[in-house]
Amino acid sequence: MSDVVIRVENLGKRYRIGEREPYLALRDVLARAISAPLRIFRRQKTPPRNGDACHIWALKDVSFEVRQGEVVGIIGRNGAGKSTLLKILGQVTRPTEGRARVRGRMGSLLDVGTGFHPELTGRENTYLNGAILGMSKREINRKFEEIVAFAEIEKFIDTPVKYYSSGMYVRLAFSVAAHLEPEILLVDEVLAVGDVAFQKKCLGRMGDVAKHGRTIMFVSHSMAAIALLCKSVIVLDKGCIKTIGPSQQAITEYLVGAMDRDTEVYNVEGLPRAVPGLSMQVEFLTLELEGFPGKLVPADTDLCLRMTVRGNRAVSSFRFFLTIYAVDGTPVGSCAGSQIHSIQEGEVAAYRLQLPNPALAPGLYRFALGVGTGDEREGFREFDVADDVLHFEVLPPPGQDGTKSEWERSWGNIRFHKPVTTRCD
Amino acid sequence: MDITPPRGWLEVNLGELWQFRELAYFFVWRDIKIRYKQTAIGAAWAVFQPLMTMLVFSLFFGHLAKIPSGGLPYPIFYLSALLPWMYFAGALQNVTDSVVTQRQVITKVYFPRLVLPLSAVVSGLLDFAIGLVVFLGMMPFYHITPGKAILLFPFFLLLAVATALSVGLWLSALNAIYRDVHYVVPFLVQFWMFVSPVAYPTALVPARWRWLYGLNPMAGVIEGFRWALTGNGQPPSLVLAASAGAVLIVLMGGMAFFRKMEGTIADVV
Numbered sequence: 001m002s003d004v005v006i007r008v009e010n011l012g013k014r015y016r017i018g019e020r021e022p023y024l025a026l027r028d029v030l031a032r033a034i035s036a037p038l039r040i041f042r043r044q045k046t047p048p049r050n051g052d053a054c055h056i057w058a059l060k061d062v063s064f065e066v067r068q069g070e071v072v073g074i075i076g077r078n079g080a081g082k083s084t085l086l087k088i089l090g091q092v093t094r095p096t097e098g099r100a101r102v103r104g105r106m107g108s109l110l111d112v113g114t115g116f117h118p119e120l121t122g123r124e125n126t127y128l129n130g131a132i133l134g135m136s137k138r139e140i141n142r143k144f145e146e147i148v149a150f151a152e153i154e155k156f157i158d159t160p161v162k163y164y165s166s167g168m169y170v171r172l173a174f175s176v177a178a179h180l181e182p183e184i185l186l187v188d189e190v191l192a193v194g195d196v197a198f199q200k201k202c203l204g205r206m207g208d209v210a211k212h213g214r215t216i217m218f219v220s221h222s223m224a225a226i227a228l229l230c231k232s233v234i235v236l237d238k239g240c241i242k243t244i245g246p247s248q249q250a251i252t253e254y255l256v257g258a259m260d261r262d263t264e265v266y267n268v269e270g271l272p273r274a275v276p277g278l279s280m281q282v283e284f285l286t287l288e289l290e291g292f293p294g295k296l297v298p299a300d301t302d303l304c305l306r307m308t309v310r311g312n313r314a315v316s317s318f319r320f321f322l323t324i325y326a327v328d329g330t331p332v333g334s335c336a337g338s339q340i341h342s343i344q345e346g347e348v349a350a351y352r353l354q355l356p357n358p359a360l361a362p363g364l365y366r367f368a369l370g371v372g373t374g375d376e377r378e379g380f381r382e383f384d385v386a387d388d389v390l391h392f393e394v395l396p397p398p399g400q401d402g403t404k405s406e407w408e409r410s411w412g413n414i415r416f417h418k419p420v421t422t423r424c425d
Numbered sequence: 426m427d428i429t430p431p432r433g434w435l436e437v438n439l440g441e442l443w444q445f446r447e448l449a450y451f452f453v454w455r456d457i458k459i460r461y462k463q464t465a466i467g468a469a470w471a472v473f474q475p476l477m478t479m480l481v482f483s484l485f486f487g488h489l490a491k492i493p494s495g496g497l498p499y500p501i502f503y504l505s506a507l508l509p510w511m512y513f514a515g516a517l518q519n520v521t522d523s524v525v526t527q528r529q530v531i532t533k534v535y536f537p538r539l540v541l542p543l544s545a546v547v548s549g550l551l552d553f554a555i556g557l558v559v560f561l562g563m564m565p566f567y568h569i570t571p572g573k574a575i576l577l578f579p580f581f582l583l584l585a586v587a588t589a590l591s592v593g594l595w596l597s598a599l600n601a602i603y604r605d606v607h608y609v610v611p612f613l614v615q616f617w618m619f620v621s622p623v624a625y626p627t628a629l630v631p632a633r634w635r636w637l638y639g640l641n642p643m644a645g646v647i648e649g650f651r652w653a654l655t656g657n658g659q660p661p662s663l664v665l666a667a668s669a670g671a672v673l674i675v676l677m678g679g680m681a682f683f684r685k686m687e688g689t690i691a692d693v694v
Contacts, residue, residue: 015692087532087691088428089428090534090535091426091428091535092531092532092533092534092535092691093688093689093691093692094428094429094430094431094688094689095428095429095430096430097430098430099427099428099429099430100427100428101426101427101428102426102428103426106426108533108534108535110532110533110534111529111533114529114530114533114534115527115529115530115534117455117459119458119459119462119463120455120458120459124455124458127451128451128454128455131447131448131451132448132451132530132534132536133534134534134536136447137447
């Protein structure tokens, strides 16, 4: 096809695990060089091997094509290889094997404010950053007023950016990037910065860009942004392509694939926690959703959880709290248990928590469970938080005639109890 | 555009480098802009540093140690050496650090990485030029008028730039992997100064070792500077041509090495 602008064939990128570390110290290499002289210069020549303990494949056998004017989303869990793929396409790093052919002027937006220097003024940084992103001086001259207006910082354009608020800084940085007009644009998760109103403005601008026939490859964790901007989506999993397809279908598949249907009892003891700096005075050991084989929960039922915890220290008062998330990461609701418990050092205790019918709409959900102390007034202090646990599916309620009723995602995650309507005259 | 795994020792893509000349210009401009930001006397440092060093050298090496200056007044003798030397020392450190200080940019955006050491070597020339103007202003004061030899001055400057770049290219690529290099450079510069005629004239070196001494390109550069600006000392000889040739070889090797590291530098820096 003549309108293919990106063709990727069997692309692979292997990292030595050491290479991801901040830097090597010479002494390590000297020691290695003595045992194998010149090996550091032969690094590229050793053939790639699978199953090698000191190498990981960040990307493996990735092939796809992108046509002119397509907006392609790339999704996947952390470490799935999304950023590595963009870095290879953006020529920041070279692949280990395979090839990619790109036709057209490419701009990569893997970061906002690349090369910003705090001592330089907004004007100076605009020129510097623009040049780094690949704009010519003439191009920046032409767009300068527009960039400043878009960032809404006219008054401060001649102030060194070190005096900017973080919001102003990000707005200027993004504004420069948003005025980049390459034929192919690579965007990595940059919308995660800035306030919500500005994010909307940027999404709008990117949408405009897409309408002008430009090709965009877009990495994001925001399924909403992906669904809004992209027609097709590539799902990466552990460095390989899992799905390529129309965005709605691929997103759904990805989200459903992320659902854990097998684990009945979650053993979280000693697993790393997503929340940093937890004191672990009380630690979760096992978590279980009771009474729902296959983790299928009928509509309008109470949810019953069984949790075992261990007191790593004696704690005189703690309580449980929980948040339920929908499969796309939207929080559905939260609550704290009303009972205060206590535990001895080294004691292991099991608790049952009964959540009265949360009226969840049919779909996939998961829990985040916390144990901590405090109340609404003085604030909670968390001992332990187990995130992304107890996946379950809520089944559709039986309809009037015994058939299952449909539920549209856009109706939300709560199925309110049937309202009572009365005529009031 | 074809993106493939790195293969062997690639030749330097000068055409691409030319396309990115504007970016190189912006890097130089940025370096110069921020060098003396938030300093009280700003660009006066460019004058102050060589002048102070010149005074110290004149006092201790000249008037106290009585090192011969080949008939030149001490301030002229030392400043004519310090200008190229301080440019070289600064440029070598800047080139070495050029890749590492820009790691944020390197890991996010593509451009030929050679732009970084090239712009680092160029941005030091402004300080050098300021110092040179001061030097030229001092010459009438000491009743020294440059002769025709001054026409060869750009050649010596070019050799200083090439020497800093040739060694710096190797060091900057290595510095991206081994941060030790950053700490090695000050030592290297110090030792190098002792084997260059900065604090003493070449005449002090025993004649039978002078060919070896002459292979140090900075020896040729500094002698050449003195000769070109003041007419004092020996005109350049074949040894200088040999050291210039050596610089060229190291420069080519540095380019190839740097180019080879380029593909994976973002992974390791």
